[in-house]
Amino acid sequence: MSKKPLIISTDPGIDDIAAMTISLFAAELDVKMIVPTWGNVSLAHTLQNTLDLENFLHTKVPVVKGANQPLVRPAISAASVHGETGIAGFEFEKANDDLLEPGLAATKMYEAIKNSPEKVTLLGVGPLTDFALLFKQYPDVVENIAEVYIMGGNIGHGNHSPFAEYNIAGDPEAAQIVFHSGLPVYVAPLEIGDKAHLTQDQMDKIKECGEVGKMLYSMFSNIHEPDGDTRIKIYDPTAVGIMLHPEFFTLKPANVEIELAGRYTYGASVMDFLSKKHNAQIATDVDTEKFAAWFIDSIKTANNGRK
Numbered sequence: 594m595s596k597k598p599l600i601i602s603t604d605p606g607i608d609d610i611a612a613m614t615i616s617l618f619a620a621e622l623d624v625k626m627i628v629p630t631w632g633n634v635s636l637a638h639t640l641q642n643t644l645d646l647e648n649f650l651h652t653k654v655p656v657v658k659g660a661n662q663p664l665v666r667p668a669i670s671a672a673s674v675h676g677e678t679g680i681a682g683f684e685f686e687k688a689n690d691d692l693l694e695p696g697l698a699a700t701k702m703y704e705a706i707k708n709s710p711e712k713v714t715l716l717g718v719g720p721l722t723d724f725a726l727l728f729k730q731y732p733d734v735v736e737n738i739a740e741v742y743i744m745g746g747n748i749g750h751g752n753h754s755p756f757a758e759y760n761i762a763g764d765p766e767a768a769q770i771v772f773h774s775g776l777p778v779y780v781a782p783l784e785i786g787d788k789a790h791l792t793q794d795q796m797d798k799i800k801e802c803g804e805v806g807k808m809l810y811s812m813f814s815n816i817h818e819p820d821g822d823t824r825i826k827i828y829d830p831t832a833v834g835i836m837l838h839p840e841f842f843t844l845k846p847a848n849v850e851i852e853l854a855g856r857y858t859y860g861a862s863v864m865d866f867l868s869k870k871h872n873a874q875i876a877t878d879v880d881t882e883k884f885a886a887w888f889i890d891s892i893k894t895a896n897n898g899r900k
């Protein structure tokens with residue numbers, strides 16, 4: 594089986610840690626680069642968290658520093674959900690920056706994509722600032738990209754505002770650029786993360802998955818949702834789920850526009866399922882049992898793969 598080359602843009606973030614862990618050990622994937630970006634917490638924290646995770650997992654994927662702030666708007670923080678450092682609940686050993694490669698993220702991604710014999714897939718589980726910069730700086734890059742998978746957007750009520758989900762509201766202009774890249778975009782919206790929440794039983798199984806399971810269990814036990822919901826929601830890995838197991842999901846084509854002008858609605862992902870033109874496939878439902886079984890299995894695989 595040829596592995597899908599993948600670049601991850603991420604703002605770890607507890608659920609990002611889970612998405613990266615699964616991706617780094619998935620038999621179907623060859624992670625070429627990780628680009629931490631500003632997002633849940635500042636770039637300084639997301640960068641360190643990424644390096645610390647790789648140190649913990651004993652993986653060696655190059656890390657390139659992503660954007661420090663959104664394209665246009667001031668940054669918004671989600672430290673109340675993920676803790677001040679982004680990964681409350683677990684203390685990694687501090688890693689050095691051996692895996693950090695110098696250079697601008699857009700340029701480094703472009704080089705990696707152009708040098709890849711196969712088309713590269715993009716996974717965006719934070720604000721999409723760096724992918725937007727990549728598409729704007731190097732428009733020809735789209736020829737060498739297979740697909741884009743993102744966790745972001747909402748069909749119903751948002752989690753940043755009534756209309757907007759955090760990853761999109763974080764950098765709405767960037768999201769609009771990504772949705773209009775001309776590439777196939779697969780979306781795991783907020784509702785899928787809500788639906789695919791973990792039960793205590795499933796959490797207990799994760800705790801049994803060795804050191805990796807214990808690490809994720811500790812972090813997930815420390816998520817504080819702004820609405821006080823105590824269910825364990827693991828948003829970012831749902832985008833990895835769509836990439837590797839689309840059969841677990843109901844995907845519906847839609848035309849997505851991001852609201853950029855609204856005073857109260859900016860960052861809204863306007864998903865038109867009735868439109869004749871489509872720029873995205875939206876997951877509207879998920880088989881929660883199959884997804885959870887795969888998620889737990891993937892953590893087992895990661896724990897076994899960690900040397």
Ligand SMILES: [Ca+2]
Pocket residue numbers: 603604605606608609633718719829
């Ligand atoms: Ca994230």
